[in-house]
Structure formats: structure tokens, C-alpha cells
Amino acid sequence: MKATGAVSFWQATLAVLWKDLAAEWRSRELLSAMLVFALLVIFIFNFALELQTQLRASLSAGVLWVTLTFAGTLGLNRSLAVEKDRGCLDGLLLAPVDRAAIYAGKALANWVFMLIVAAIMLPLFGLFYNASLILPGVVLVVLLGSEGYVAVGTLLASMAVQARTRDILLPILLFPVVIPVVVAAVKATGGYLQTLPLEEIRPWLNLLGVYDVIFTSVAFMVFDSILEE
Amino acid sequence: MDQPANTVNYFITGYVIIFGAMLAYLVSLVVRWHHLRQDEALLTQLEAEKTNPQAGEAKPHQPV
Amino acid sequence: MSTTPRALVAMDVAAGLALAVATGMVFFYAPLERVMGAVQKVFYFHVAAGWVGMLGFGLAAVAGIAYLVTRRSRWDLLGVAAVEIGLVFTLINVVTGMIWARPVWNTWWTWDPRLTTATIMELVYVAYLMLRQGIEDPERRARFGAVYAIVGFLSVPLTFFSIRIFRTIHPVVLGGGDPTVTGAFAMTPRMTQTLMVSLVAFSLLFMALLWHRLRLGELGERVEQLRLKLQS
Numbered sequence: 475m476k477a478t479g480a481v482s483f484w485q486a487t488l489a490v491l492w493k494d495l496a497a498e499w500r501s502r503e504l505l506s507a508m509l510v511f512a513l514l515v516i517f518i519f520n521f522a523l524e525l526q527t528q529l530r531a532s533l534s535a536g537v538l539w540v541t542l543t544f545a546g547t548l549g550l551n552r553s554l555a556v557e558k559d560r561g562c563l564d565g566l567l568l569a570p571v572d573r574a575a576i577y578a579g580k581a582l583a584n585w586v587f588m589l590i591v592a593a594i595m596l597p598l599f600g601l602f603y604n605a606s607l608i609l610p611g612v613v614l615v616v617l618l619g620s621e622g623y624v625a626v627g628t629l630l631a632s633m634a635v636q637a638r639t640r641d642i643l644l645p646i647l648l649f650p651v652v653i654p655v656v657v658a659a660v661k662a663t664g665g666y667l668q669t670l671p672l673e674e675i676r677p678w679l680n681l682l683g684v685y686d687v688i689f690t691s692v693a694f695m696v697f698d699s700i701l702e703e
Numbered sequence: 704m705d706q707p708a709n710t711v712n713y714f715i716t717g718y719v720i721i722f723g724a725m726l727a728y729l730v731s732l733v734v735r736w737h738h739l740r741q742d743e744a745l746l747t748q749l750e751a752e753k754t755n756p757q758a759g760e761a762k763p764h765q766p767v
Numbered sequence: 768m769s770t771t772p773r774a775l776v777a778m779d780v781a782a783g784l785a786l787a788v789a790t791g792m793v794f795f796y797a798p799l800e801r802v803m804g805a806v807q808k809v810f811y812f813h814v815a816a817g818w819v820g821m822l823g824f825g826l827a828a829v830a831g832i833a834y835l836v837t838r839r840s841r842w843d844l845l846g847v848a849a850v851e852i853g854l855v856f857t858l859i860n861v862v863t864g865m866i867w868a869r870p871v872w873n874t875w876w877t878w879d880p881r882l883t884t885a886t887i888m889e890l891v892y893v894a895y896l897m898l899r900q901g902i903e904d905p906e907r908r909a910r911f912g913a914v915y916a917i918v919g920f921l922s923v924p925l926t927f928f929s930i931r932i933f934r935t936i937h938p939v940v941l942g943g944g945d946p947t948v949t950g951a952f953a954m955t956p957r958m959t960q961t962l963m964v965s966l967v968a969f970s971l972l973f974m975a976l977l978w979h980r981l982r983l984g985e986l987g988e989r990v991e992q993l994r995l996k997l998q999s
Contacts, residue, residue: 626918633911637901646897650890651918654925657933677932685925692921696914699835710806710870717809717866718790721816721859725972728855732979739986746993753997 483578486571490579494553495586504552508591512545516599535664538599538607539619539656542592543649546623549587550631551644553580558635567701577697581628588620611666611675618682619659622689626652629693632700658682775978782975785968789815789961797961806870809863811962815969817860817885822973823853824892828920831913843909844984845977846916847899850892852976856969857889880930887926891919905991 498504519537556562557580567573596616600607627648634643662678793811800807826849834842864882865875876882895915902908954962 629914629918633898633914636907636911637898638903639897639901643898643901646894647915650887650894651922653887654922654929657929661933681925681929681932688921688925689918692918696835696917699910700914702910708802708804708806708870710804713866713870714805714808717806717863718793718812720862720866721812724855724859724862728852728976732976732983736983736986739983739990742990743986743993746990746997750993750997 483572483575486569486575487578487582490576491582491586494580494583497556498583498587504549505587505590507552508545508549508587509594511548512541512591512595513598515541515544516595516602520602534599534603534605534607535660535667538595538663539660541595542588542616542620543623543652543656545591546584546588546620546627547645547648549591550584550624550627550648551635551640553584553587554628554631554635555640573698573701574694576701577628577632577693580632581624581693584628585621585624588624589616592616592620605667607667609666612663615659615662615666615679615682618679618686619655619662622655622682622686623652625686625690625693626655629689629697629700632697636700654681655685658685775975775982778971778975778978782968782971785964785971789965789968792961792964796957798955798957803871806867809867811965812969813860813863813867814962815965816856816863817881818966819969819973820853820857820860820885820888822970823849823851823856823977824888824916824920824923826977827853827892827895827916831916834909834913840905840909840988841985843912844981844988846909846912848977848980848984850895850916851980852973854889854892854896856973857885857892861885861889878930880927880933883930884923884927888919888923891922895919905988 516537519541523533523537567576596607596612599605627644630647630651631644634640634647637643658678658681662675662682665675665678789811793808797808797811799805827846830842830846830849833839834846861882864885868877868879868882869875895912898915899908899912902911
């Protein structure tokens with residue numbers, strides 16, 4: 475155990491994370507909505523693009539990430555709207571914890587949800603299109619990509635839910651900012667699926683890493699000023 | 704390629720758009736400025752009437 | 768009644784004169800490019816507008832940081848002013864880019880890194896205005912605006928790099944290869960001079976417009992306070 479401040483930060487983070495996971499375990503409303511939505515998106519893509527059963531690797535990477543991005547928006551909006559509506563944010567604010575811990579906890583919970591969705595989508599996707607998507611490289615890209623997505627997404631969603639136009643605002647705020655992550659994730663996933671040499675994939679992994687670091691740290695710095703009332 | 708391509712139309716369109724956009728923005732600034740000025744005048748007048756009903760403007764306005 | 772400050776009038780005059788000189792140079796002084804012809808002259812104001820757009824968005828991010836540190840509403844007014852002007856000039860930049868692309872690359876639109884990034888940037892700041900519109904409380908609006916201005920500006924270079932790596936792996940087919948090659952030209956001294964004067968003129972214009980927009984914001988704030996005072 476180090477200094478008490480550090481301990482209380484992690485304790486608070488874990489408490490928020492635990493609260494979200496426990497609530498989700500009881501209701502399962504967020505995950506089930508994300509999953510059904512993701513499935514529907516895949517089905518729409520199938521008809522809209524007339525996908526073949528043996529899908530081109532580059533195309534399936536794109537479909538996969540668009541699906542995850544859309545489903546993620548649904549989850550993020552719900553996750554923070556619940557806090558707002560039940561007044562949980564106010565309760566959390568009254569608690570003598572670091573605000574950054576609230577952000578960390580919420581972001582971790584959202585990341586877990588995204589990863590659960592991805593863990594179910596990847597095998598299903600492989601089943602539908604007769605392809606194996608569960609490669610170590612793809613798993614790495616999903617981890618990195620969803621981290622960056624959730625880091626910005628949690629920050630922006632906590633602003634969006636406090637606005638009058640909150641139902642429509644999150645994708646408009648999030649998508650233009652998150653484009654580099656989606657581009658990099660699509661290209662890296664496609665690279666691994668096409669078994670390209672690592673030199674061609676590495677720039678995308680680097681970009682994902684840089685994005686994750688920049689946006690996670692900036693979110694920690696500015697989150698304080700979103701929650702103060 | 705001795706002669707340059709004849710792209711004068713594109714050139715003119717370009718500059719019409721550039722100056723048009725800047726002009727439109729200027730007009731929007733002026734319009735907004737005037738609207739706010741009117742609001743300001745109206746609000747100061749209302750406030751003056753509120754604090755001192757007799758000192759209102761010359762128009763026949765009865766304080767409630 | 769507040770009158771326009773002397774310095775602002777001087778700045779207006781300077782910006783107007785500089786813009787007139789730059790326009791004159793573009794029309795009469797800059798040489799006609801050998802291959803592309805007259806449309807190449809769009810380039811001067813195209814670049815200058817892009818520069819002002821970046822200046823505006825960068826300034827908005829700086830104002831956002833300053834607001835979060837000092838919590839003075841003036842920084843917020845500066846932020847909105849800068850974003851609004853940045854939007855106007857980025858739009859000019861994108862549209863003139865398309866006008867230039869049509870005769871040179873034979874298409875209105877290419878997924879060229881710069882053009883695409885500029886357009887995504889435009890969308891980021893449209894989102895910024897929409898976020899502000901959705902929030903009534905001025906203090907919260909300022910805070911959220913500041914946060915989004917910072918996040919949005921950080922994403923711009925990342926977007927640019929991601930699209931550029933994308934393009935180097937997948938070369939552009941349209942225009943027969945790398946877009947920087949087709950339509951590239953060597954700058955003659957006269958061209959460089961014209962570009963420099965255009966950049967100076969647009970920078971002056973930016974400052975003058977920013978000042979005017981800031982005054983508009985201050986007036987808006989005064990009116991808002993009057994309204995609140997009357998309602999209470």
C-alpha cells in the first residue's frame with residue numbers, strides 16, 4: 475500500500491466500476507440493447523452491401539468496426555443518461571472522492587461493456603461469414619481501439635447527457651473526433667485478417683496507441699470541469 | 704501544353720464564393736449587432752420603467 | 768452607447784486595404800500558371816483561408832484552456848468568436864479547394880488528406896456550436912464548450928495523419944497518381960510574394976473580425992444579464 479490518496483483513488487474507481495457492473499448484472503438492459511443493435515446492424519449491412527459468405531477481409535473489418543462504433547454510442551449514452559436521471563452523479567459528487575476516479579470508473583465500465591459486445595460479435599461474425607476473426611492481432615486492435623473510443627466517448631457522453639438535445643448530440647460530438655481511431659482500427663484489423671506483414675500494420679497500431687494515450691490523459695485532465703456544479 | 708488551360712470561369716467562381724462568403728458573414732454580424740442593440744434598448748427602457756414608473760418614456764404606459 | 772474604439776477602426780481600415788492590395792496582386796501581379804491557367808490563382812486565397820481557419824480553431828483551443836484555468840467569461844466569448852470565424856474560413860477553404868480540384872483533377876471531390884481533414888474539422892466545430900446550443904446555463908455552456916474545443920483541436924492532427932497513412936498505402940487513382948504531383952507547380956517569386964501578402968491580409972482580416980465578433984459576444988452577454996435581471 476502506498477500513500478492513502480492513491481489508494482482512495484483506486485478504491486473509488488473500483489467502487490464506481492463495481493456499481494456499474496453489478497447494476498448491469500441485475501438488469502442486463504444495456505448489454506442486451508447493444509448486442510441486439512449490433513446484430514441488426516450486421517444484418518442491415520448484409521443486405522445493403524450484398525455481402526458474400528466468403529467476405530473480403532478488408533470489408534469485414536469495416537463492417538465490424540462500424541457495428542462496434544454504433545453499438546458503443548448506444549451504450550455510452552445509456553450509461554451516462556442513467557447516472558444523470560437517477561441523480562447518481564450528484565450523489566457521487568457529494569462523496570469525498572477524486573472526480574477523476576469517477577471518470578476512470580465509468581470509462582472502465584464502458585470499456586468492459588464494449589469488450590463483452592466485441593467478444594460476442596467476433597465469433598458470431600465469423601460464424602455468419604465463415605471466417606476466423608479471433609486472431610491475437612485482432613484482439614489487440616479491439617482492445618486498443620475500444621479503449622480510445624471509450625476514453626473520448628465517456629468524456630463526451632457525460633457532456634451530451636447534460637444538454638437539452640441529449641438524445642441526438644452524442645454521435646454528432648463523438649464521430650468527427652473519433653474518426654482517427656476508427657480508421658486506424660479498421661486498417662489494422664484488415665491488415666491482420668489479410669495477414670499483411672507487420673510493417674504495414676505497425677503505423678496503425680502506433681496511431682491507435684498515440685490516440686489512446688493523448689485522449690485518455692486529456693480526459694483525465696478536463697473531466698473535473700464537466701462535473702462541477 | 705503551350706497554352707494554359709482556359710479555367711477563367713473556375714477562377715471567377717472561386718473569387719465570387721470567397722468574397723460572397725466573407726460578405727455574408729459580415730452581414731450576419733451587422734444584423735445580429737442591430738438585433739442585440741434593439742433588445743438592449745428595449746430592456747433598459749423596461750428596467751427604467753420598473754424601477755421608476757414615472758421616469759418611463761414619453762409614451763402613455765400605465766404601470767400595473 | 769459604446770462607440771467603436773479607434774484601434775478597431777484602424778484595424779478595419781488596415782484589413783480592408785491589405786485585402787484590396789492582395790486582391791489586386793492576385794488579379795494583376797501574379798503570373799498565369801503555365802498548365803492550369805487562371806484557376807491556379809484561387810490558390811492564394813485558398814491557402815490564406817485555410818490558414819485563418821486553423822488560426823481560429825487553434826485560438827479556440829487556447830481560449831478553452833484559458834477559460835478552464837481562469838473561469839473568466841471573456842475567454843469563452845473569445846472561443847466562440849474564434850470558432851465561428853474559423854468555420855467561415857474553413858468553408859471557404861474547402862469550397863475553393865473543390866473548385867480548384869474540378870479542372871485540375873477532373874473531379875469536384877477527392878479524398879485527399881488535407882481536403883478531407885478540413886471537412887472533418889468543419890464538422891467538429893459545427894458539433895461544437897450544436898453542443899453550445901443545447902445548453903442554457905451560460906457557465907456550463909462555457910465549460911463544455913472549452914472542453915470540446917480542446918478535444919476537437921487535438922483530434923485534428925490525428926485525423927490528418929490517419930488519412931495520410933491511409934493514402935500512402937492506397938494511392939489515389941483519380942488524377943493519375945499522387946494528388947500532390949498532379950497540379951503541383953513551382954512557385955515563382957511573384958507567386959510567393961502574392962501568397963505572403965494574401966496571408967498577411969487574411970491574418971489582419973481575422974483579427975478585425977475576431978474583435979468585432981468579440982464585441983458582439985459582449986453585447987449579447989450584457990443583453991442576457993439585463994433580461995435575467997428583469998425576470999427576477
